[in-house]
Amino acid sequence: MGEPKEVIRNPEPDDVPSEPGGAPSPASTESTSSSEPSKPRFAHPAEAEFAAFLDFYRIRWEYEPKAFPLRWRDGRVAEMFRPDFYLPEQDLYVELTTMRQSLVTRKNRKVRRLRQLYPNINIVLLYRKDFHELLSRFGYGSVHITSLRPDQIERVLLSAAEIQGRVAELGQQISADYAGESILLVGVLKGITFFLADLSRAITRPLAIDYLQLAHTGEGVHITKDLDLDVRGQHVLLVEDIVNTGVSVDFVLRTLREREPASLRVCTLLDKAERRLVPVPVDYVGFTIPNEFVVGYGLDYRELYRNLPFLCVLKREVYEEALPGE
Numbered sequence: 136m137g138e139p140k141e142v143i144r145n146p147e148p149d150d151v152p153s154e155p156g157g158a159p160s161p162a163s164t165e166s167t168s169s170s171e172p173s174k175p176r177f178a179h180p181a182e183a184e185f186a187a188f189l190d191f192y193r194i195r196w197e198y199e200p201k202a203f204p205l206r207w208r209d210g211r212v213a214e215m216f217r218p219d220f221y222l223p224e225q226d227l228y229v230e231l232t233t234m235r236q237s238l239v240t241r242k243n244r245k246v247r248r249l250r251q252l253y254p255n256i257n258i259v260l261l262y263r264k265d266f267h268e269l270l271s272r273f274g275y276g277s278v279h280i281t282s283l284r285p286d287q288i289e290r291v292l293l294s295a296a297e298i299q300g301r302v303a304e305l306g307q308q309i310s311a312d313y314a315g316e317s318i319l320l321v322g323v324l325k326g327i328t329f330f331l332a333d334l335s336r337a338i339t340r341p342l343a344i345d346y347l348q349l350a351h352t353g354e355g356v357h358i359t360k361d362l363d364l365d366v367r368g369q370h371v372l373l374v375e376d377i378v379n380t381g382v383s384v385d386f387v388l389r390t391l392r393e394r395e396p397a398s399l400r401v402c403t404l405l406d407k408a409e410r411r412l413v414p415v416p417v418d419y420v421g422f423t424i425p426n427e428f429v430v431g432y433g434l435d436y437r438e439l440y441r442n443l444p445f446l447c448v449l450k451r452e453v454y455e456e457a458l459p460g461e
């Protein structure tokens with residue numbers, strides 16, 4: 136049922152803004168996006184640095200995709216402005232600038248004019264020192280809140296936009312599969328916090344939400360917080376953030392089956408299939424991921440980093456001792 140996503144980028148055609156008053160439209164020029172294997176020839180090293188920065192955070196970009204006419208003389212375009220980058224997921228143009236005041240003044244004037252002529256276009260003028268600050272505009276401010284330094288992130292596995300896109304698809308698929316039914320979503324605490332909140336809002340069927348919490352001890356798995364609701368006769372969808380060995384899902388499925396739901400399926404955001412010890416049926420998978428310890432979007436290391444908006448692998452130095460579950 137679920138088709139797990141590979142971690143890839145899909146270029147999307149963007150819309151061309153029209154020039155006010157029926158004058159010529161901005162010239163749509165050949166666009167180079169981050170999904171293409173060959174990198175564009177950047178005009179300035181700061182642009183290459185910015186592209187590498189965006190790639191690290193898996194934020195999609197296009198280099199100089201459009202030129203906007205800013206002034207006309209005798210019915211002809213007399214001045215154009217071609218912002219350096221376009222970030223389609225954020226619908227944002229970015230013009231990079233250095234600290235050189237003469238350049239800043241000129242670019243500021245162009246940006247102001249562009250905003251006047253094309254009020255629906257979002258654009259920022261960005262200094263090299265503000266690259267990271269830009270992330271807070273995309274909801275990535277919590278990198279600092281978690282007291283994680285950006286250089287402690289080994290690799291961003293899935294960006295916030297990639298996660299949100301896939302959650303929306305899962306919500307659509309589940310809504311279609313449960314047409315005419317209502318659903319009882321059962322989340323396993325605590326890693327499920329954000330995925331369940333987002334998934335439930337992407338499902339367009341009536342639903343109830345309940346939670347279980349488990350503890351793993353030497354004697355096996357047991358429930359530390361049971362469901363409040365009766366699952367008998369309900370269409371139960373067990374929602375997990377990650378399936379690893381399969382021990383947790385196997386235990387919960389056996390427990391819930393005894394309570395005689397009308398149906399019982401499993402949805403997980405992440406599937407670390409390589410680590411499976413107990414085969415479990417998983418009906419909906421967001422992403423199949425490699426065997427690496429990941430944090431963010433609900434997943435923790437010693438209760439930290441759950442509030443990172445993306446999923447990432449941290450540098451080994453962050454872990455004081457052997458990784459849990461590895």
Ligand SMILES: O=P(O)(O)OC[C@H]1O[C@H](OP(=O)(O)OP(=O)(O)O)[C@H](O)[C@@H]1O
Pocket residue numbers: 323324325326327375376377378379380381382383384434435
């Ligand atoms: O397939 P398994 O090997 O059983 O692993 C999967 C379980 O591990 C994670 O929970 P964790 O114990 O880390 O607790 P948390 O959700 O509170 O962080 C996850 O939420 C699953 O419940």
Ligand SMILES: Nc1nc2[nH]cnc2c(=O)[nH]1
Pocket residue numbers: 377379407427428429430434435436460
């Ligand atoms: N935070 C976290 N918890 C897990 N439990 C099983 N695998 C993982 C993982 O990769 N990250």
